[in-house]
Amino acid sequence: MLRSKRKIIISVHGIRTTGAWQKQIASVVSENGWIYYPMDYGYFTAIHFALPFVRRSKITWFCRQFDQIKERFPEVTPSVVAHSNGTYIVANALKTYPHMRVDKLILCGSIVRQDFDWKTIFERKQATLVRNEVGVKDIWAAHANWLAWGDTGSSGQSGFAKEHVRLLQPRFPEFGHSTFQAYGHYRAYWLPFLDEPKPYEGETDPPWYAEEPVSPYDAARWSAMTYYHQYICRVHDAIADHEAFAGNGSDLLPAKCLWVVVPKTPGQAAKGAVTPFFQKHALKTGSAGKKDPRTFQYNGGEILYDIPTTLNTLSFLDNRQDSELDDAVAEFQKWLERLIHSSRSQCADTVQVKRIEELPATLP
Structure with missing residues (x-):
């Protein structure tokens, strides 16, 4: 039996994209020996995004996909990287399904509401750390709520309103909606963040300390x-x-x-x-x-x-x-x-x- 400290990284793409960045980070993730699962809900148009029932159906879809991974690897606590509409899906899945627990969560081009209640997410031990990368020039994140009737927000352009010690919000003055898509950025910022041992609130050991070896x-x-x-x-x-x-x-x-x-x-x-x-x-x-x-x-x-x-x-x-x-x-x-x-x-x-x-x- 062999041991891998962090076994699974999940990625979730946004709208009007083929998720090219999901393919880019595959090699970066594999270099660290982590199993990579790029979740793909298909090409999602702006019209789909504007329809609340279609948009929210992807939250249920994500939960089903996540649960299938947990059934296959019950001892694993995955980390998640999400972009654009993927941030909306993952954040609202955590809010809707209290049983869902991730290790780290990276948000890029986030369209999650600025008043999202991360404090409750951390108290329910659903995430150890959240990294919200703020792109000051992200026009799409700034105006996404126009299409979503107030169901989204500009957290990817302005940050979340309520600070938390477990919520990191680095600002990138020159970043737009997809500027993060670069190998140098993945290696300089994402890998160290994903690899940092961090326990849930009120616990002493990081999630992967309790994982079983994977053959x-x-x-x-x-x-x-x-x-x-x-x-x-x-x-x-x-x-x-x-x-x-x-x-x-x-x-x-x-x-x-x-x-x-x-x-x-x-x-x-x-x-x-x-x-x-x-x-x-x-x-x-x-x-x-x-x-x-x-x-x-x-x-x-x-x-x-x-x-x-x-x-x-x-x-x-x-x-x-x-x-x-x-x-x-x-x-x-x-x-x-x-x-x-x-x-x-x-x-x-x-x-x-x-x-x-x-x-x-x-x-x-």
Whole structure:
């Protein structure tokens, strides 16, 4: 059994976006050995946002998704990063469902009401710390309440009205609604905040001190499920809808199938190892889907290629043994193939899983 101090980071995107920043922080999170779960409720238009019943339905959706993670990892206390409408969803989920507990919470481009009662959230032990990044030039946060009939606020542009020792509100004078989207910002501000041990109000130990060790096999299975739902299903749908595009984003490719290339070790799924592999085979980068695209590699265009970089997360588990990690890669492949060929899946005809050592010298 291997131990990981903080096992899960959840991210929630905003409206009128494909959540590109959620993909950006995947590598940053994996470098710390944390399992990453980018929650995706689809492309959310301004019209959807303006309808109260649609907007609030996502609060219930988030709670269901959160509870599913807790059922899978009952000893885990996830941390959450939310942007724009995602801040509204998460804050109101905490307010509505007292059983929901997170460790850290990062708010960017927050549209939560300025009078939100964080004091009660902390007293109910629902969060250890909240970081609200205030972008002084965030015009969208300043005026979001116009669309939401007073149900939201300008906390992302002006801050929350009531201060609290557990509520951090750093001000960024030059930040707009999405300026935070930069690797340097994630590493300089987010990672130290997420990694800081902090107990709930009235307690002495941080949440992760009480967590059970996580085996590399459990981590591999969770990574397989995340990769299947967040990547494979999206690419499959894009192939079926004839939405596989070349690098210019407009030329259609004659895509027929996706080859998922499984490396020998988790380290071979790291960006530093994946890029040389693609360059060796002269593969080019394309995109699948229009509203929420996923990237892939291609040669002639009929076969799309991807190496699951989520596997690299396993490399950062504490006290790991190479033999266990090699077995975990095999576990990842087994679970992935099980999901692809399950009775509920429609991906079996378009997705093939290939071991990297079994690939032909020249990729088709």
